[in-house]
Amino acid sequence: MPEREQRDLDAPAVFRALRAPGVEFVVIGGMAAILRGASVTTALIGMHAEVKHAGRVMDLGGGDWLTAGSTWNLDTDFGTLDLLFEPAGGGSYEDLAARAQPTEIGDGLTVMVAALEDLIAMKEAAGRPKDLLVLPILRWLKVREETDA
Amino acid sequence: MPADDVDVRLSRRRRANAELEAFGYDPWQMERFLLRSPEERLKWAGTMAKLITRGRQSLARTRTTGP
Numbered sequence: 001m002p003e004r005e006q007r008d009l010d011a012p013a014v015f016r017a018l019r020a021p022g023v024e025f026v027v028i029g030g031m032a033a034i035l036r037g038a039s040v041t042t043a044l045i046g047m048h049a050e051v052k053h054a055g056r057v058m059d060l061g062g063g064d065w066l067t068a069g070s071t072w073n074l075d076t077d078f079g080t081l082d083l084l085f086e087p088a089g090g091g092s093y094e095d096l097a098a099r100a101q102p103t104e105i106g107d108g109l110t111v112m113v114a115a116l117e118d119l120i121a122m123k124e125a126a127g128r129p130k131d132l133l134v135l136p137i138l139r140w141l142k143v144r145e146e147t148d149a
Numbered sequence: 150m151p152a153d154d155v156d157v158r159l160s161r162r163r164r165a166n167a168e169l170e171a172f173g174y175d176p177w178q179m180e181r182f183l184l185r186s187p188e189e190r191l192k193w194a195g196t197m198a199k200l201i202t203r204g205r206q207s208l209a210r211t212r213t214t215g216p
Contacts, residue, residue: 043198079198140176
């Protein structure tokens, strides 16, 4: 199979596409770190989605060829999307969503972004070099959040 | 806020800044990024991701065709 050229990342477009059919999600990973104020780079969008909404995501793909699993790595028209239903260190979707912060990202669109404590736990659990690199920044942001007057 | 609380808060921030610097990051650069709105941060992320993508594509072409 020929390798597809990687698409440019357009996070708001991905958020809108998922929101339209009512998929509930919390932004996690590097994109969440950026939204929370971490000056880091990422080439994909990470999300924790409600497992019961997997069918709605499959409908977006236009087919029933996707099978359920804990992680979907999706190549979309708006960049790479990692959809995690059971992220390591993330706990249940309900708990993550309850602690997440609603964040206005322009054009009237608001998305839920994982709490810093959850982002730290997930990065620690993932433990890859790229995760460990972001941890000092997330911990710094957490202290900053806790010491805001 | 009591003076003791202010001291504790500043002390924690100073320690956090020192820990961040120990990893080679610049706390002031991080502070500046925090001034951006989430919308601006997303736009910045999109620009950076585009640069990463272009770099990867360029590297792949170089590997295939040589410099």
